[in-house]
Amino acid sequence: MSEITQLTIAGEAHLHFAEEICTMMEQAAQQRGTGIAKRSPLYVSAKMLEGKAVIAISNGRPVGFCYIETWGHGMYVANSGLIVHPDFRNTGLARRIKEEIFKLSRKTFPEAKIFGITTSLAVMKINSDLGYKPVTFSELTTDEDFWKGCQSCRNYDILTRTDRSHCLCTGMLYDPDKKPKVEAQKPSKEERWERFKRFMKFEGFKEGADRLRQKIKNKSNNLKSNKSSWLKIPLF
Template sequence: MDRGRGVPHAARRALGALRVERRNGTSCAVRTSGPQDVGWAAPAAALIREAARSHDIAVRSEELLRSKLRSGRAVLGFFGQELVGFGYYSEWEGGRFLSHSGLVVRPDMRGKGLGRALKLALFEASRVRFPKAIVMSLTTSPEVMALNSSLGFVPVPFEDMTKDEEFWKGCETCRNWEEAKRLGQQCCCQGMILTPDSQPPQAEDND
């Protein structure tokens, strides 16, 4: 199995608040979640639902997102007091695998480096708890594939990803699930992984 590269050095900044400068001089703040953030579950779910209308992303319940927020398994992106970005991670097979999921940026805030900052924050938050895990990503988005590749992810067949049925059940809320099922496919996405066993790439400042 081809091996992805390790976590970028820039991810080390992500445990605290990380500011993402925009071209017009304003900035966004990215941070990991805590118990005080459960109230952001509804806005985060709304961001995901909106993205799911035009992108191949699975819809998630507010209950699940509250659990991720409470346990520190989510990252939040703010522009002032507005939630404009979100993502979370889950562990599988006792921490052998991690998935970074629900990564969304509000449409008017895209192309400013916020998606990359959220991804780096997810790296750090998940690696602290599961330093030996293989990180997985499922996507059909060329932009996400490019971001993943820049961080060291490599494409793999589904056989190289977790066998946990609960992980794959998450695909059932994707808009393409019925078509994938009709075609006898496990998922419509490209699988990608990142492993922790080689040198990290140089971090970049843009998406």
């Protein structure tokens, strides 16, 4: 297997790869036995010219691809058509492509919600690491053009029978307005050890104990009772 020589935003220089990319998508759909919406070379070429696609190239051939779709007047963005050549699967290339297309989406459409539907557990894991959350289909875009894109999927009948409530795909959504909470940084092992040593030294402990003893003694002197034996009881 050759190394990836280029992972970049697709452009005019990559238009001649459009047909080969579409063939890769169709073959992947047949191998998986699950749905991948078909796209024409013309459609893929348009995404390249718009600067809304990421392509991976090795030895002068395309080995990975993904593109951006927008819905609801830019309120929703989908990272679609993720494909990796069979020779480059399980190499981390899919994650690299997803990370690049995600960054491109955030840069180009910073206010948009980014969503996707997939049957791939690997893609779900990547999406989750990027901040996506599983959601019902009702939380995705209602743009009819998006759902029409599912018509070429072999599982489209399931989607229609359920009134678009669910299918074999899982819906996932990244909402820029719901950024994950930053967890408080845990102290290092060295910091915990230093805290423990300070605790063992009882810093300020003796001084505080002496003040407490004096306070109790002064109060007891004001009492008429001579029964002060309780003071002999060790306090610490």
